Amino acid sequence: MSDGHPHTASSATNTPSGVLMSGVRRVTALLLRPLFSQQIPIAEKLASFCPPAETPEVTSDYPAPQLQSLEEVAARIAQRCTGCGACVRACPFLQEYGNPRDIAQQILSGDENASRNAFECSLCSLCGATCPEKLEPLQLFLAMRRNAVQHGAISLKPFKRLISYESCGNSDAFSLFGLPENADTVFFPGCTLTGTRSQTVQAAFEHLRSVYPRIGAVLACCSKPSHDLGRQEQFNGQFGKLYRQLHSRGIKRIITACPNCHKVFANYAHDMEAVSIYEVLAQHPPQTAAQDCVDRQDAYHFPPVAMHDPCPLRTYPAIHDAARALTLRSGADIVEMPSVKSRTLCCGEGGATAAIRPDFARQWAEKRSGQANGKTVVTYCAGCTGFLSPFVQTAHVLDLAFFPVKTLGGRMKPARAPFTYLHRLRVKGRWKRKYFR
Template identity: 25%
Template sequence: MKKVNLSKNIIDEVSINEEKCIGCNLCMKECPMSQEIQISPKDIMKSVKDNNNIDISIPFSCTFCSSCTSKCPRDIDLSSMYNKIRKDVFKKDKKSVNNFGYATVRFHQKSSYSSIFTGSNIPNGCTSVFFPGCSLSGYSKEIVDNTFKYLSSKIDNLGLLLTCCGKPSLDIGDEKSFESNFQSIIDILEKNGIEEVIVACSNCFNTIRDYGNVKVVSLWETFRNIGVPDRVHGIYKNSNIDVALHDPCPIRKENEIHESVRFILDEIGLKYKEFNKSKENTQCCGAGGMMMSTNRNVALKQMKLRAESTEASHIISYCESCVQSMITGGKKSLHILDFLFNDDVINSNIDTQGPRGVLSHWRERRKVATYARKSRNI
């Protein structure tokens, strides 16, 4: 595979990490990309240090799940390092990134910020907005609608903002596009005096928190505060569904979110199993780092590995991308919001989502955008 020369600041950071690394390889036992690239991080970093370049496929095979850092006795953040390398490669050799799905990411981002797939409903006096994110909006207009209506019944003057947080651009290394697109979100928030963003997506949680000057709260913490809808309180206590709970890897350090999700499941009476590796030790679903675009083989192997790491017939999650990954991995899967707001699940008509195609994703997002623009004032 093609070697790409790296900038001095990147080489310096890699060299520091290489010196810190003791070569224990504990990180490799958890790393999704180690299934395909069976070279130790120590050897990879030493090669970069000695040759000032890297096999371009390596950084584009990282899922950014941070499992490596959680196991590293020296706290080396390989995910962050590989993300910086992607950004460096993008600046120096953008054409090479085309081999790792950049066209797909570019299409996703241009579409996500177009007037067709964005919209808002921000009433006067609004200080909080619900930000459902791309994946959930691409799954079900009904669930976004019902979630927003329920939140609005508990939170005065709640607004709805449908757009993308920009994480795909960050993941592929396109900082310039991310900064431009994310600024459009900041402009909306500042223009309308928004002080709080309630997010359903774990990637949105991290991105808006890290790059936006606004309070970010997870939807799951919000439900813990306001309670679940009366209609589903205890409704699943007699359910025989064999289900395991998957925690998304981007929020592995967010214990309050982990506990809030489990509170919700207890409130609706749903019995569930824990994965052997859950919460802060959770494993990637396989979709992190835009892996289905950058290295599909790594993604599919990890999806299957994670899905098969529980004997439960069903896997539930609070990330729609994770749900779809578990379906691809061979298990039946549902989003937690399905149990709260999907009539077919509540009435036991279905016990899993189906695979979602590209067209259905964008069709559903357009429906949500149209719904969000009903009382548009931006």
């Protein structure tokens, strides 16, 4: 779908339809203001609307991961880490708490407080990418989080909003399983992208239907928040339930748009193929958007952009290349920043670190925005675009793919909470009526 040629904001809102939509938005905001006032945190309101469900039982038809104990992981890191400091130089968390060998030795010495410190790590795995010994300290930090939760050594109250967000995504109110007969492929757009960019998600699904005529769609949460918060029992139960629903209907391929969802399916649904929508679009580009680019080659010029690779996908070079191909196809030139692809930086949102160490999160965001040097940062993670937006202008690759002129002109505005929840409900309702009666 093309967004057509540029037009001024005033001309758009002065049309009858523009005036009507502006009025609808204002009325909706007035109606929602009491519900989402600042006197009561939004997490508490959402928790009452989407109460945490009982953790589903893990059954034999879901191959739950067999994880090593914290002591086993710590012993391996303590033995193999040389303490060279390569990872420390890049990470504010390690600069404060020491190299992975030091942290592992703390664990092995019985330090009861050490596990809690892992909640200040962004879980971005840059330490593994820079390690000359090819170690993965991320596994140590995840094991520390699981251990702290299991032994009640950490309060999860600072993460209440994130846990409520996950509960909403898995609730009957927000989830949708549109699984046509004989479908083996589903589109799994993720919670944040659907809420912030419902128009783009709609355009993406329409295009995917032209590539996979029997494609289904699932609106649900992959439960990575529980995974990263060390709530392993909750993750196994919730993702196991999602896996069973897909597996029982013969689903073999998951087309993801969210980096976190992609990593979860790739790591924990081994008999299903996780394919990014960026790879699909690079091979089957939207023709209307492509034509729009051709039509405007001589009429429009936009400054170059900087590409930010989401840290969950640092080990997926095919996705890195596909995102760049789509960006170039939109008409934008890319100037690469110093830390990209396998050496990409965290945007600051990773690991939910901002809930307890906002200074660490801010350091990541400021470093990335500084590397952009005033350029618009293009990425393929809705979370990254949102977290970086106070520091630098951002754009999403999917917006570029389907609405290039509007996006490069800075007029593609993502929705913000609480309207994101309404957008998710609207997408669910539209898809149920139009595709999955």
